[in-house]
Amino acid sequence: MMLxxxxxxxxxxxxEILKGLNLDIKPxxxxxxxxxxxxxxxxxxxxxxxxxxxxxxxxTAQFNGADLxxxxxxxxxxxxxxxxxxxxxxxxGVSNMEFMKESVNAIREKxxxxxxxxxxxLKKAKEACKQVDLPLAFLKRGVNEGFSGGEKKxxxxxxxxxxxxxxxxxxxxxxxxxxxxxxxxxNGVNSQRDGKRSFIVVTHYQRLLDYIEPDYVHILADxxxxxxxxxxxxxxxxxxxxxWLGAKAEEADA
Amino acid sequence: MSxxxxxxxxxxxxxxxxxxxxxGEALATLQNQQWPGRRTEAWRYTSLHPFDALLAQPGSTSAxxxxxxxxxxxxxxxxxxxxxxxxxxxxxxxxxxxxLSISALDEPTDNARxxxxxxxxxxxxxxxxxxxxxxxxxxxxxxxxxxxGASIExxxxxxxxxxxxVESHNRVLVRLGKQATATVIEHGSGDGASxxxxxxxxxxxxxxxxxxxxxxxxxxxxxxxxxxxxQMGEKSRLNSTLVGYGSQLSRLDVDIHHAGEHAFAKFNNxxxxxxxxxxxxxxxxxxxxxxxTTEENARGIVGDNAKAVFNGRIHxxxxxxxxxxxxxxxxxxxxxxxxxxxxxxxxIYADDVQCAHGATVAEIDxxxxxxxxxxxxxxxxxxxxxxxxxxxxxxxxxxxKALRDWLQPKLKTRFxxxxxx
Ligand SMILES: Nc1ncnc2c1ncn2[C@@H]1O[C@H](COP(=O)(O)OP(=O)(O)O)[C@@H](O)[C@H]1O
Ligand SMILES: [Mg+2]
Numbered sequence: 001m002m003l004x005x006x007x008x009x010x011x012x013x014x015x016e017i018l019k020g021l022n023l024d025i026k027p028x029x030x031x032x033x034x035x036x037x038x039x040x041x042x043x044x045x046x047x048x049x050x051x052x053x054x055x056x057x058x059x060t061a062q063f064n065g066a067d068l069x070x071x072x073x074x075x076x077x078x079x080x081x082x083x084x085x086x087x088x089x090x091x092x093g094v095s096n097m098e099f100m101k102e103s104v105n106a107i108r109e110k111x112x113x114x115x116x117x118x119x120x121x122l123k124k125a126k127e128a129c130k131q132v133d134l135p136l137a138f139l140k141r142g143v144n145e146g147f148s149g150g151e152k153k154x155x156x157x158x159x160x161x162x163x164x165x166x167x168x169x170x171x172x173x174x175x176x177x178x179x180x181x182x183x184x185x186x187n188g189v190n191s192q193r194d195g196k197r198s199f200i201v202v203t204h205y206q207r208l209l210d211y212i213e214p215d216y217v218h219i220l221a222d223x224x225x226x227x228x229x230x231x232x233x234x235x236x237x238x239x240x241x242x243x244w245l246g247a248k249a250e251e252a253d254a
Numbered sequence: 255m256s257x258x259x260x261x262x263x264x265x266x267x268x269x270x271x272x273x274x275x276x277x278g279e280a281l282a283t284l285q286n287q288q289w290p291g292r293r294t295e296a297w298r299y300t301s302l303h304p305f306d307a308l309l310a311q312p313g314s315t316s317a318x319x320x321x322x323x324x325x326x327x328x329x330x331x332x333x334x335x336x337x338x339x340x341x342x343x344x345x346x347x348x349x350x351x352x353x354l355s356i357s358a359l360d361e362p363t364d365n366a367r368x369x370x371x372x373x374x375x376x377x378x379x380x381x382x383x384x385x386x387x388x389x390x391x392x393x394x395x396x397x398x399x400x401x402x403g404a405s406i407e408x409x410x411x412x413x414x415x416x417x418x419x420v421e422s423h424n425r426v427l428v429r430l431g432k433q434a435t436a437t438v439i440e441h442g443s444g445d446g447a448s449x450x451x452x453x454x455x456x457x458x459x460x461x462x463x464x465x466x467x468x469x470x471x472x473x474x475x476x477x478x479x480x481x482x483x484x485q486m487g488e489k490s491r492l493n494s495t496l497v498g499y500g501s502q503l504s505r506l507d508v509d510i511h512h513a514g515e516h517a518f519a520k521f522n523n524x525x526x527x528x529x530x531x532x533x534x535x536x537x538x539x540x541x542x543x544x545x546x547t548t549e550e551n552a553r554g555i556v557g558d559n560a561k562a563v564f565n566g567r568i569h570x571x572x573x574x575x576x577x578x579x580x581x582x583x584x585x586x587x588x589x590x591x592x593x594x595x596x597x598x599x600x601x602i603y604a605d606d607v608q609c610a611h612g613a614t615v616a617e618i619d620x621x622x623x624x625x626x627x628x629x630x631x632x633x634x635x636x637x638x639x640x641x642x643x644x645x646x647x648x649x650x651x652x653x654x655k656a657l658r659d660w661l662q663p664k665l666k667t668r669f670x671x672x673x674x675x
Contacts, residue, residue, distance in 0.1 A: 049628050052620065077630035089625040093643025102639065103629035110630070142643075143625075159629065 002027045002198045008059035010047045017043045019223035030199040032209055035220035036242040041202045042086050045171045049083040050076050078110035080166030084156035084173050091143035099143045104162050128161045133184045149176040157188035169200040174208035186211030206238035221245045256289045258305050266390035280389035287383045299563040299595040300534040304477050304503045310421040310449035324413050328656035331411040339394040339422040353404025359395035366397040373427045377455035378483040378509055388423050388451040395425035402431035409437035418446025426454035430462035437465040444476030452480040458490035465493050465653055472500030481507035488514030495652050496523045498533050505534040512546035522648045523552040527560035528672035534563035541574040550581040553645055557588035557672040567599040575606045583613040586641055642669050
């Protein structure tokens with residue numbers, strides 16, 4: 001098992017957001033998580049990646065056999081967990097290039113690989129840039145500084161490509177993208193599907209799943225997975241919306 | 255009254271040179287000055303206590319100094335080296351480009367005398383106590399004149415080194431003629447328990463362009479009080495960067511006076527303070543005429559027990575319509591024992607102006623830190639990258655590449671050393 005989450009409860013500022021979430025992901029699988037705004041999708045990503053203030057109250061998460069919650073944020077990343085942020089952070093003054101080189105080499109070091117030299121890294125970064133259709137000038141700019149919404153999302157995918165993680169969590173990597181950009185993001189993701197790497201694709205809309213075919217689709221509502229199915233579940237959601245969840249979620253609570 | 259000041263006044267009586275008439279006026283003013291205390295507004299957050307235990311003594315002990323210490327790779331500059339107030343450079347042996355004249359303060363040419371007549375105590379008529387001390391005691395220094403229309407590519411660098419336990423006073427006077435262009439670097443360094451004052455006055459003529467740097471890089475025990483004052487002529491442009499660290503007491507006054515319309519001034523300031531260092535920057539922007547622009551950015555990192563004081567005053571006179579003035583001071587506090595006193599002071603007497611100011615004292619940006627950690631970067635490395643980046647932005651804005659390349663690792667190393675959890 002790549003990731004196994006059991007009865008996960010998490011609260012923010014004393015308010016319970018995740019209310020007993022279970023999820024198992026095998027290597028190579030793509031799981032889509034859909035759900036209404038405020039359901040707790042981003043919270044799940046933050047809890048898994050270890051953001052301050054998003055600690056689990058109870059429950060477990062095994063990641064490649066290790067207890068994820070025992071690891072620091074950077075150790076989780078070094079162990080191969082990657083979160084593409086819904087709202088990537090701008091860091092003026094730190095160049096995108098320096099940022100990515102540091103992260104790639106930090107992760108390589110952990111794996112016992114030699115650090116990439118500046119020119120080796122530049123070569124890889126250029127390829128990745130091309131893959132997500134960002135001009136090379138973006139490597140020199142401050143991290144996400146002044147990037148448009150779509151450019152930020154593509155920058156996240158570029159990082160994913162460079163970091164070669166085992167498990168990628170994409171938090172609404174499709175939101176705010178036009179069709180061309182959506183395809184770029186989807187192609188980026190698909191190029192990384194190698195039968196071993198796993199994905200959690202969080203999305204509000206079904207649209208992205210036309211391009212990234214999921215093995216499983218889960219509906220997250222009110223802090224729990226209320227329904228799971230195959231790709232056809234996403235189509236169903238597109239037709240019916242999330243309104244039916246109101247009743248369903250209450251049912252599940254009862 | 256401090257013993258030191260009484261002594262200064264005493265010594266000033268014996269300074270006799272061609273500037274004596276002006277020095278005399280300054281001395282008269284100085285004699286009526288109160289020693290600044292806690293209740294003196296301009297010195298409120300900066301204690302002059304270190305003067306009670308002053309180890310520095312006047313008089314030049316001609317220390318032998320390795321000039322390589324000041325070598326900056328790739329910087330092809332005309333260097334004027336002062337050690338403890340003694341000029342080590344033979345100006346007559348320098349091959350100066352046409353349009354540039356340099357004179358030692360104690361051996362002025364006729365032209366230099368006329369420059370001094372326009373600049374000395376004229377660019378900044380109101381001086382605080384230490385400015386007056388410099389007026390009466392600074393017999394060492396240079397007078398630089400850039401002729402109308404002259405474009406001087408080679409930076410002129412005034413290196414002012416003061417060694418352990420020596421007191422020294424230095425003055426730089428610069429005039430840029432009409433449409434003249436030049437780069438001037440004030441490179442100050444106080445070793446050990448040195449004490450020095452260093453003031454510079456610049457007069458920028460019509461459409462003159464000045465690229466200016468002031469490096470106040472002192473040892474932890476040094477005392478340094480100085481200032482750079484600029485008088486902006488019509489359509490003149492100033493791009494100035496001041497970098498400071500070290501000193502148990504460092505006080506710098508930067509004044510930019512818009513005397514002619516349509517002038518543009520950019521002033522960046524960086525300070526990195528550790529241990530018990532104290533750095534006080536008072537900047538005063540005077541918009542006396544319409545259509546002037548000033549952009550000022552001061553950024554500092556304060557760790558350990560260090561203390562930063564920033565007072566940024568913008569004064570827009572009633573006639574100074576269409577002024578555009580922006581002042582921003584950003585600080586990062588790394589330690590709970592560190593202290594930052596920042597105070598923007600706006601006095602706006604014209605109604606059609608754009609004026610923005612802001613001052614922030616931040617701690618670590620948790621969101622950015624989390625983002626970096628989530629990419630596998632270690633905590634300590636992320637802290638360096640994050641917190642240095644905000645200073646690096648200003649380093650990158652320095653127009654001179656050799657200076658950027660020299661300063662960047664220097665400041666980064668210093669920052670890494672002061673990193674506190
Ligand atoms: N930092 C926070 N502080 C307080 N409440 C938060 C915070 N982050 C998220 N929440 C709340 O947690 C719930 C789930 O949010 P989120 O995980 O962002 O949902 P989703 O990503 O599914 O839209 C919402 O009610 C939201 O208001
Ligand atoms: Mg979300």
